[in-house]
Amino acid sequence: MNYVKAFAPATVANVACGFDIFGFAIQEPGDIVEIKRKDEPGIVIADITGDAGRLPRAAEKNAVTVVMLHLLKHLGISDFGCEVILHKNMPLGSGMGSSAASAVAGVVALNELLDNPLSRQDLLRFAMEGERIASGSAHADNVGPSLLGGFVVIRSYNPLDIFSIPVPEDLYCTLVHPDIEINTKDARYILRNEVSLKNAITQMGNVAGLVAGIMKSDYDLISRSMVDVIIEPVRSILIPEFNEVKKAAISAGALGCSISGAGPSMFALSRGVDTAWQVGSIMTETFRQAGIEANMHISGINQGGALILEKS
Template identity: 50%
Template sequence: MKKQIKVFAPATVANVVCGFDVLGFAVNEPGDEVEMTLTDQPGVKIVQITGDNGKLPLESHKNTVSVSVQHYLKHINREDVGVEITLHKKMPIGSGLGSSSASTVAGLFAINQLMGSRLTAKELIPFAMKGEELACGYGHADNVAPALMGGFVLIRSYDPLDIISLPVPTNLHAAIVYPEVDVPTKDARQMIRTKIQLKDAVTQWGNVAGLVSGLFLDDLDLVGRSMKDVLVEPFRSILIPGFEELRNIAIENGAVGFGISGSGPSVFALTKDSLTARKITDLQQAHLTKMKINSSAFVSAVNTEGPKLL
């Protein structure tokens, strides 16, 4: 049995505009890496974190990676195992790209491999959700499920948990831009209305169903028509500088659809090829530079494999 392992887990785009907390997909970059070593001393330890500028806790009861690994070991009755974890943050924290999720998923995938792959990717999701609960106060699965399973994922139900893999249309790419402004997930969640009008709910149901249908039918025009959000985006987009201009740039330059990634501030466009995606990110970054806002961009096909051994 292996004693040491290094794993990469991908960033994710949660919500996919209309599917708040129930839709998400994985991308090839960015992502996080975890190195994990089994030791003879029982307990889970974070020995080092790189790339986080000291923002993340090293205490094992406060870090999403170690907490989810502890839950996993308890579940398989192996709390006698000693684990040392080094986390390499390769993606921006608080970007709306599932930063905590990528770290957590890398850790869970690593420990599951070291323990002989006892659980499937889908069976690991509840443990990853424990990490999300710690990170933002609510154990949602729209980041961790696609990070673990790859591709597009629908969370049909949270209680009981019912997760469905959706097809990925051919050549679909994501054009992601992260404006370097601060939008904490907890704050963004607090902006969401708790009561909604029935007509808005009907609009949203139609769009979620349309997006899922578009993925199954390989109909990107239907996917694009369905990427509209009347419940969450009108409030969250206020926190993102130049949001409407960024949308216009995307749509005018051939995007299938455009919206906020997770709780923001990252925005994403779906495109029919990588060249269109690259053109959109270049123009959006130029616009943000004019606004004196630094940004990072990522162009990626949809990641269909999830976490991988390095």
């Protein structure tokens, strides 16, 4: 095999109350990575599309290739060479798991090219290294669902313990990206290092409630549990019109609405695709009335994660 083309989907991380422990994938958009063997050892980024020249071209500094370097080192392969093309199909700093999608597509493509020496689960810790170089933190709430699909829970980071839970078939996500950018490192920097006991108790109750609501297809419980008293109050100040957009989503029938990842994208969960479209329409219109252009994506929960599109 000399060529592989892989796709990794966008994701919603945190999912309101689940900071760094919840995430799910959507169907699209997503990043595409092409890798082709070359005779000379070493990984070379041949091209990046869709980034307006903003991403680093050095292999050791880009999320898509850092994960490949870590994988090759783990496997003890020193004479391998390939050219990489990255197609960025979502905005940088969007809160849609952009760097995670690049990292996941890269590591899945290389693993395929090497005849799959590692399982998807085993690839997770390598994909997390792409997040470390992009945001300064090797969190798994984006790379986990982008790699594995489904609604993912990270029970522990040390040791890494990750699992997925079944989701209702009629649960839909509305993901709205306003035309602004938030740096993930900045969005993490403003967070408090300590929380009150009262807020911790409230948050734990909502985390448990959201997991139970999703597993039981209890939409009322899902709605009651989509409350974040720790992260959202701090990060929402970075998103213009956040409160107005959230109120509009709830009024249109959303079960809940919050920040996707570090923002500025916002997501809502709804029962049924028609409601999800109605919610998306009013969310984007609320942004536009404030002079902010916004794009939306409607999707069920992506159960498959990353895909191999072509190989030869």
